[in-house]
Amino acid sequence: MTDVIRIRDLAWRAGREFAIRELAMTVPTGAIYGFLGPNGSGKTTTIRLMLGMLPAEDGTIEVLGHSVPRYAHRALERIGYVPERLHLYQGLTVDESIRFHRAFYKDFDDAEAERLRKRFALREDQLVQRLSKGEAGKLMMLLALSQRAELLVLDEPTDGLDPVIRREVLGALVEYVDSRKATVFISSHLVHEQERICDWVGVMDGGRLIAELPMQEFRSGIKRLRVSQAPPVGDATPFALLSRESLNAQHEEWVVRGWQPEMREWFQRAGADVREIQDLDLEESFVELLRGARTPSTTEIR
Amino acid sequence: MFGQILYTQVKWSRTAVAILSIVTFATPALFWRMVHEGFFGQNSAMEVMNGFEALGPMLVAFAVFAGLLLVAQPWAVDSAARHVYPLALPLPWRKYVAMRFGAGALLLVIPAITLWLGSLLVLALIEIPATLRGYPGTLALRYLLGSLLAYSAVFALQYLSGRRAAHLLLGILIGLVVVALAAEFSGNTALLYSVVNRLIHWPGPLAVFGDSWMLIDV
Numbered sequence: 142m143t144d145v146i147r148i149r150d151l152a153w154r155a156g157r158e159f160a161i162r163e164l165a166m167t168v169p170t171g172a173i174y175g176f177l178g179p180n181g182s183g184k185t186t187t188i189r190l191m192l193g194m195l196p197a198e199d200g201t202i203e204v205l206g207h208s209v210p211r212y213a214h215r216a217l218e219r220i221g222y223v224p225e226r227l228h229l230y231q232g233l234t235v236d237e238s239i240r241f242h243r244a245f246y247k248d249f250d251d252a253e254a255e256r257l258r259k260r261f262a263l264r265e266d267q268l269v270q271r272l273s274k275g276e277a278g279k280l281m282m283l284l285a286l287s288q289r290a291e292l293l294v295l296d297e298p299t300d301g302l303d304p305v306i307r308r309e310v311l312g313a314l315v316e317y318v319d320s321r322k323a324t325v326f327i328s329s330h331l332v333h334e335q336e337r338i339c340d341w342v343g344v345m346d347g348g349r350l351i352a353e354l355p356m357q358e359f360r361s362g363i364k365r366l367r368v369s370q371a372p373p374v375g376d377a378t379p380f381a382l383l384s385r386e387s388l389n390a391q392h393e394e395w396v397v398r399g400w401q402p403e404m405r406e407w408f409q410r411a412g413a414d415v416r417e418i419q420d421l422d423l424e425e426s427f428v429e430l431l432r433g434a435r436t437p438s439t440t441e442i443r
Numbered sequence: 444m445f446g447q448i449l450y451t452q453v454k455w456s457r458t459a460v461a462i463l464s465i466v467t468f469a470t471p472a473l474f475w476r477m478v479h480e481g482f483f484g485q486n487s488a489m490e491v492m493n494g495f496e497a498l499g500p501m502l503v504a505f506a507v508f509a510g511l512l513l514v515a516q517p518w519a520v521d522s523a524a525r526h527v528y529p530l531a532l533p534l535p536w537r538k539y540v541a542m543r544f545g546a547g548a549l550l551l552v553i554p555a556i557t558l559w560l561g562s563l564l565v566l567a568l569i570e571i572p573a574t575l576r577g578y579p580g581t582l583a584l585r586y587l588l589g590s591l592l593a594y595s596a597v598f599a600l601q602y603l604s605g606r607r608a609a610h611l612l613l614g615i616l617i618g619l620v621v622v623a624l625a626a627e628f629s630g631n632t633a634l635l636y637s638v639v640n641r642l643i644h645w646p647g648p649l650a651v652f653g654d655s656w657m658l659i660d661v
Binding site: 192193194214215217218220222224226227228229230231232233237240241244245246 | 444447450454455520523527528530531532534535
């Protein structure tokens with residue numbers, strides 16, 4: 142098995158307001174897959190569909206070789222899940238929460254749970270309902286990591302945490318991935334955080350996956366060009382045009398994906414010239430991808 | 444797994460179960476104490492029967508309340524987090540629901556036992572005329588079945604999906620309205636009584652509530 146998650150033609154609808162359409166996604170084994178997208182783009186819904194918490198209208202979902210939702214419970218035995226909001230029972234203490242959780246996972250690592258509890262400075266007798274947001278985030282991460290899961294599904298795990306706690310949580314995550322070679326699926330709208338740890342990126346917008354590519358390609362393949370005598374764009378362009386904007390009568394600014402240096406020749410053949418090529422940082426690339434996907438004249442990026 | 448589900452149920456419901464247990468233990472004795480000056484002395488068969496007459500409906504109300512309470516507490520906890528935790532656990536939903544049902548049902552046994560003990564205590568304290576007999580076990584069993592029935596019905600409604608539960612409730616309500624309207628327009632209230640009788644007498648689904656809930660009877 143080379144892919145941990147395979148989703149094809151997924152469709153889901155919530156009234157008339159929001160729909161996921163023809164979603165296809167592949168997460169390779171061992172990847173740290175960053176699932177990016179603005180708020181409300183469908184990231185959490187996709188995760189819930191992926192874990193069998195919501196029934197899809199159409200399409201197929203396979204997680205760790207199990208068809209979801211039918212065999213979601215088998216996949217969930219090997220998945221550590223941290224949802225965006227605290228989902229644990231509020232009336233239990235930290236220790237009771239650990240004991241409750243342990244009962245459902247046969248590979249649960251007690252020693253690791255205790256080590257992480259001390260590292261995260263969580264008191265055994267603290268009530269879950271009295272935990273701060275950061276402490277609650279750490280407890281959820283503790284439980285997910287102590288399961289010895291093959292796949293970690295983390296939905297905005299550091300959202301709203303202060304930088305110190307965020308660093309602690311991400312540190313524990315990176316250690317876990319290093320030692321267990323687990324696959325991580327991490328959803329976030331914090332682009333810079335994803336840039337540091339992820340090797341694959343999927344970008345979601347308006348219920349569609351508008352890009353899925355290795356981080357290296359995402360980081361280096363999106364450029365801003367200053368073009369003089371800009372030619373019309375047809376089907377034969379060797380790159381994907383995300384946006385074009387007129388600067389003056391002679392110059393345009395283009396944002397393209399899949400740029401290679403030899404593509405300058407295409408402009409020269411069309412009687413144009415590329416005057417300047419700028420690298421975009423990840424956040425700019427992300428914004429340009431969204432802009433491109435929302436502009437009807439540009440092509441969808443897959 | 445079941446041990447932990449039961450543990451959470453005990454944590455959420457222990458205060459309610461403790462209060463219910465004290466109430467069901469004390470109710471037979473308090474009831475008798477309110478009707479009579481004291482526990483001791485000669486009483487006629489009629490006095491004893493009258494003394495306990497209203498105990499049955501009160502226990503029916505307690506049984507229904509206990510059933511509702513033990514569903515409402517775990518449901519409120521799970522629905523506060525939109526059921527994300529149980530859905531994320533590695534077991535089929537129906538298995539989780541079965542264990543959650545079992546945990547609540549198990550706790551319902553405690554007030555039934557205390558009712559039985561409280562009834563035994565009263566029977567030990569009062570003098571029963573020779574023509575009458577005490578039925579503490581039967582009363583406690585009826586109480587248990589009544590609370591289990593209420594618990595099961597509400598549990599089934601809550602843990603079905605919202606839409607299905609709404610359809611089921613709507614169907615029952617429409618059925619009752621149709622029967623009531625038919626009785627009103629035809630002037631034939633026998634139809635309504637007939638429906639109610641079919642519900643609360645064997646083999647009707649609510650037959651346990653239609654039975655005699657007497658601690659002391661002939």
